[in-house]
Amino acid sequence: MLNPCDGAFLDGLSGMLPPGTLIAPEARYLVELRGRMHGCAGAVARPASTAEVSVILRAAQAARVGVVPYAGGTGLVGGQVMPDGPLPLILSVERMTRLHDIDVAGNVLVTDAGAVLADVQARAEQADRLFPMALGSQGSARIGGLLATNAGGANVLRWGTMRELCLGVEAVLADGSVVGGLKRLRKNNMGYDLRHLLIGSEGTLGVITAAALRLFPRPARTGAAMLAVPSPEAALALLALAQERLGEGVSAFELIGGQGPRFVARHLPGQRQPFADPPDWSVLIDLGLVAALDPEQALSALFEVALAKGLVQDGVIATSAAHRAQFWSLREAIPEANRLVGAIASHDVALPLAALPAFIARADAALRALGDMRVNCFGHVGDGNLHYNVFPAEGRHRDAYDALRPAITETVHGLVNAMGGSISAEHGIGRLKTRDLVRYGDAAGLAAMRAIKGALDPAGILNPGAVLG
Ligand code: ZN
Numbered sequence: 001m002l003n004p005c006d007g008a009f010l011d012g013l014s015g016m017l018p019p020g021t022l023i024a025p026e027a028r029y030l031v032e033l034r035g036r037m038h039g040c041a042g043a044v045a046r047p048a049s050t051a052e053v054s055v056i057l058r059a060a061q062a063a064r065v066g067v068v069p070y071a072g073g074t075g076l077v078g079g080q081v082m083p084d085g086p087l088p089l090i091l092s093v094e095r096m097t098r099l100h101d102i103d104v105a106g107n108v109l110v111t112d113a114g115a116v117l118a119d120v121q122a123r124a125e126q127a128d129r130l131f132p133m134a135l136g137s138q139g140s141a142r143i144g145g146l147l148a149t150n151a152g153g154a155n156v157l158r159w160g161t162m163r164e165l166c167l168g169v170e171a172v173l174a175d176g177s178v179v180g181g182l183k184r185l186r187k188n189n190m191g192y193d194l195r196h197l198l199i200g201s202e203g204t205l206g207v208i209t210a211a212a213l214r215l216f217p218r219p220a221r222t223g224a225a226m227l228a229v230p231s232p233e234a235a236l237a238l239l240a241l242a243q244e245r246l247g248e249g250v251s252a253f254e255l256i257g258g259q260g261p262r263f264v265a266r267h268l269p270g271q272r273q274p275f276a277d278p279p280d281w282s283v284l285i286d287l288g289l290v291a292a293l294d295p296e297q298a299l300s301a302l303f304e305v306a307l308a309k310g311l312v313q314d315g316v317i318a319t320s321a322a323h324r325a326q327f328w329s330l331r332e333a334i335p336e337a338n339r340l341v342g343a344i345a346s347h348d349v350a351l352p353l354a355a356l357p358a359f360i361a362r363a364d365a366a367l368r369a370l371g372d373m374r375v376n377c378f379g380h381v382g383d384g385n386l387h388y389n390v391f392p393a394e395g396r397h398r399d400a401y402d403a404l405r406p407a408i409t410e411t412v413h414g415l416v417n418a419m420g421g422s423i424s425a426e427h428g429i430g431r432l433k434t435r436d437l438v439r440y441g442d443a444a445g446l447a448a449m450r451a452i453k454g455a456l457d458p459a460g461i462l463n464p465g466a467v468l469g
Contacts, residue, residue, distance in 0.1 A: 002066045002464060004086040005042025009063050013045075016055050021046055029070060029090050032081045033137075034339055034346075037431070039081035041068065044090040050170060050178060050209040056091060057207065057461075058176030066464040067091050069203035071113065071145025074137035076348070077430025079149065079202045079466050088464065091207060093144045100182075100210065102127050107215040108167060108184045113144030113208045120213070129215040132159035132251075136332045144208045150200035152426030154252045154286070154331075157382035161426070163199050165214045171198050171206040174457040184212045197452065202428050203463040205456050219251070219288025223295020224324040227303065227315035228279035232357040232381075235283050238311045239382055242285060242302055249293070252286040254331055255381035259374055259391075263337035264330060271333050272326050274316040283381070284331050286324075334378055338389055344373065344401040345408045347388040349416045350425035356384060359419055363388060366411045371404055372396075385425040388412055413440065434469035 003009070014022050025041040032039075042065075047053045060067045066088035070080050082088050096114035103109075104127050111120060117138040124131040133146065135153035145151075147169060152161045159165065168183040171194075181195055198206050229235045235255050242250050261278035264271050275282070285302075287295045299317045306312040318324035338346075351359050360377060367373055372393040379386040390408050392398050401408075413423045417440045429437050438446065446468075453460075453468055 001064075002086045002459075002461065003064045005065045005089040006087070009059075009065055010043050012063075013056065013059050016059065017045070017052055018048070021048070021052065025090060028073065029092065030081065032078060033074060033076065037078045037081045037083050039068070039083055040087055041082070041090045042087035044070075044092055046092050046095050048095045050172060053091065053172045053207055053209055054176040054178055056089070057172050057174055060089060060461050061174050061176070061459050064459050064461065065089055066461050067207075068463055069093070069144070069148065069207045071142035071148070072116065072137065072140045074141045075145065075149060075430060076346070076427045077424070077432045079428055079430035079463065080145070081431070082465060083431070085464060093142060093207075093209070096209065099123055102129075102215075103184065104129060106184060108212055109215055110182060110184070110210065110212045111143055112210050113142065113147070115143045117141045117143065117146060124215050125218070127215075128218060130218045131165070131213060131215055133162060133165055136335055143211055143213070147199050147208050147211055148201065148203050149428040150426070152380065152383065152385060154254060154380060156380060156385070156426075157253055158248060158251045158288075159216065163196065166195065166199060166211055167214055168212040169195050169198055169208050170210040171208045173206045174459065174462050179206065182210055182212050200428070202430065202467050204453060204467045205462065207462075220291035221289045221293065221295050222321070222324065223287045223289070223299055223318055224327050225285050225299045225303070225315055225317045226274040226282055226327050227285065227306070228275060228282045228313045229311060230313055231281060232360050234311045235281060235381055236353060236356065237309070238283060238306055241306060241309070241311065245302060246287065246289070246298060249287050249289045249298070250285065250382070251288045252284070252380070253382035254284040255377075255379055255386070256282045256284060256331065256334070257375070257377040259376040260334040260337065260378050261330065263341050263376065264333045267337045267340040268333050271330050273330060274327065275314065279314065284327055334376070335387075338376060338391075341391055342398045343389045343391055344398045345390045345405050345412070347409065347412045347416075347423070348385070348425050348427040349388055349412070349421055349423060350383065350385045351416060351419055351421035353384045355419045355421070356381065356386065359415060359421070360386075363412055363415055366415065367408065370407055370411065371401070373401070373408075383425070384421075429467045431466055434465070434467065437467070438469065
């Protein structure tokens with residue numbers, strides 16, 4: 001059983017840390033983006049170095065005080081928000097933003113875990129390199145949190161998740177020991193790869209304090225198109241066609257259900273929309289090509305071929321960088337519009353590519369049988385990742401659906417599981433999906449996870465209640 005982060009513990013800890021490291025828990029550390037959970041804490045620690053993280057964890061383990069690691073606070077499954085239990089200490093990496101090094105020839109950037117993603121992207125760009133992780137919250141999400149949740153985003157199709165973008169991590173374990181894994185190697189087979197154990201562990205096995213990240217050459221020319229497609233099946237056929245013609249040049253391929261742009265038109269009317277009347281399905285294709293290829297020409301040639309095959313009905317090809325940015329702005333406005341409408345339930349799921357169209361049809365039919373609801377389905381279809389969000393019928397409030405919520409999620413997750421998918425594609429398990437991890441996870445796999453947790457964090461101080469419950 002854990003002890004609360006109380007005055008006696010904080011008095012002892014403050015003597016081991018520079019003044020100002022410990023602060024009272026401000027409200028911003030205790031709420032999550034969608035207001036679904038409210039956290040509790042005895043204090044917030046803001047260490048400035050790995051050595052200070054080590055001091056904090058050693059003291060917390062000795063006193064059996066829970067520690068909730070905190071990076072940008074943008075997680076969507078409650079991994080950074082502990083709603084009840086003995087008051088924990090929040091450990092924020094916000095002051096650990098030091099850039100250690102950029103190795104341009106080696107295509108590696110080494111940074112502390114508190115660096116904000118947008119700053120890392122900008123530092124890479126200054127060195128004429130690309131750090132390809134891109135997501136809506138990049139202005140506040142921090143590298144440590146992105147690694148702890150193995151974040152995905154829009155460019156996974158081409159460049160992979162955080163796991164694939166990371167060559168090494170440094171982390172502090174529950175006993176305060178430091179795993180110094182900041183290797184910059186493409187090949188390294190020295191025993192178990194602790195990097196991959198820590199990435200995606202959501203702060204339950206250790207606190208990531210620094211990382212070596214992969215950089216890439218910047219594509220010489222970029223372009224984008226928004227194309228109306230008759231169905232999700234057609235979207236998948238269009239993706240295959242685009243990849244046949246352009247190979248790796250396809251950087252992102254997003255599916256957008258009509259409900260998203262309709263929500264945006266209603267709630268964020270300043271957003272420019274490519275179609276006056278949003279089609280039921282459209283895709284956003286993003287290209288990054290070598291200098292010899294013209295993205296506008298490539299996209300219009302793709303459009304002609306796709307039109308002849310009946311895979312597209314209409315389309316707009318970006319004519320400038322600003323125009324391309326407008327498409328992405330619309331895509332990124334969808335989650336914001338969703339928050340303004342207020343979802344009954346949100347699902348971040350992955351399916352085998354071939355199963356996506358059948359999943360969408362079957363989930364929609366099953367939800368119609370449950371009640372009158374609207375679905376906003378969109379996502380990174382090239383990775384098989386859908387954000388399948390369920391909203392009240394027009395004119396009704398989500399509170400009216402409280403009793404239905406468990407059945408809605410059970411319907412969606414049950415179908416995902418039956419079709420060989422995953423109930424957590426890119427957001428993690430956090431505290432919202434712990435029961436479903438047990439329900440749909442592999443039994444032997446879960447037993448192994450519990451054994452690892454018990455070995456690395458025997459007192460259970462690291463992010464109590466997250467992932468394994
Ligand atoms: Zn996403």
